[in-house]
Amino acid sequence: MTWKKKLTTCTVLAGTTVGIMHVVNRLVYYISTIDNLLYNKDEKYYDWRFGSIYYTKQGKGSPILLIHDLNVSSSAYEWNKIVAGLSRTNTVYTIDLLGCGRSQKPNLTYTNYLYVQMITDFIHHVIGEKTDVIATGESGTFVLMACANDNTVINKIMLVNPGDLVSLAKIPTKRTKLIQHIINTPVLGTFIYNMRINKRTIEEDFRSQYLYDQNKLEERTIMTYFEASHKCSTHSKYLYASIKSRFTNANVIHCLKDINNSIFIIVGNANPENALIANQYQNHLPSIEVIGIDKTKHLPQLESPDEFIDQVKVLFDIDGADE
Template sequence: MMKKILKQFSLPLAASLGATMGALILYQCVTLRRANQKENLSSCQKQEFYGIETAFEKRGYGKKLLLLHSIFPGASRMEWEKAAEALSKEYTVYTMDLPGFGQSQQPKKPWTAYQYAAFLHDFVQKEISGSVSVLAANSSADLALIWSMLYPEDLEKLVLISPEGFGRGFATTEDMKPLKMLLSPVIGTQRFLQDTKKSRLKSMLEEMFYEKERLDPDFLEAVCQNARRGAHAQMVYAAIKTRFAAADTKDAFHRLEKPFLLIWGEKNIANPWQYMEEAEKTRSNGEFLLFENTAALPHMENTAAFVSSVTQFIDEQR
């Protein structure tokens, strides 16, 4: 009798679960298809470097600068738009979407910091044909430090905004644990879609600003549009969440022979400015600036002061 009762209940339950799962998968497919149907109207050049079709822009004349954006879901070269426009009045300014971001092609598997360094080396060799000064923010500042260690001939000067490797270093086993789940269909996809909702992305960006009112609505829209774009968007998200490209850059910083300017936002909660104090104790031959009333993105929150400081540093005779 009990077996019959269990059978009577199990069949409808299985059917219900199957219908729910089917509806969830359909929702995920439709949501991702819509995300990839949105047109990105920003103009750029596209060329292949290190096997990746890369979106980049070049503007202005003079000494060459390459600007590297932060790494978070939906990140792109638009982070540098205001600063790039101002700097292009005196310099040749390159902005790019790193592989996996913006309008650039996404690798099929997560990249390490060393692969990004090899990519940047290829970009400079093919596009710039000489050395370049680099401005890099947050996680991309760590990529720039690894790059400086592997290919020092590519670089003139470095402007590093709150490198994350100073405090957190390489991804740990604990960091990497969720990778398989985050890459999985259905469960991983649902987590990806939840974390790339506009409300979640807005909260993430507001934490990167000291004054959330400074968050440009157009920048937010670009982040939302880019976060789900591409066949491997979920993979890029999983790599970010597990810090796959993270590196311990303290050694690279100590060995750095190029002139550098290290900048920190005073209100950067995720990556506190005290790490800059520690860096200054070990490398007094560099330049160090603390920007008041800014957080992780001082180049966006106080563009005028940032551009002025960078211009002075780039033009210094060394």
């Protein structure tokens, strides 16, 4: 075979491969978003300088801001089982972080400080007063950073199964930056993202990490998370690339020493690692109070919403806590 024929063959194979990847990408996007499960009649948008931020506002009383986990499949849906209960006594705000759910998903490098700015601006411009904040997982890092950076925006803080301090201190490397570059490519990067974030992998996460009781896993929940991870033409891959490249990481140990706010940590007792991580935070700030919820893992607000609400009311001194 001459070099010209070899080149032609390679070109045809490469073109065919790219074509197949493109078809798969389009099919995954169609399947994931066809049901429009994330629709909410109460939706609002905050026109932030880096993109529109989806949020909801319900109830009356002192404000509580609920921030979902920093995960491409997460959204304000994470709080859907506790919003109604909390809104009886408080003004409850939920948001989709930039790059997640129904918020815009621009092609940029997502950093921890980007979210610090987003939360600070949202509280200043939308809520308009100092607020209590509840955040899940790694989202707790930029809440702590925002609190240390500006003590006028956040009152009490509740962290739900926060991220491991050692892992969060890791910084980007040449290898992780290469990963970001590959994932950000138009067809190949989207295909890789679709292979890593799909209905099957999301269901595996729920069964192994998110929920203790498998009987509480609902098909609608899986499909809603699936939709959130692919909405807006699968542009959540840009956030995914930043997370995998460690750009969203932050060493918050120094922040803990400078914060005077009341901080509480809720852990799912079914995963022993959660308590060990909570102890990391307590070692740096002994005033932090840790409360466990039995028979739950990473998302007690979905798995045991009534007990979660009770803990919020007690810890945040909300009137009607004993009702």
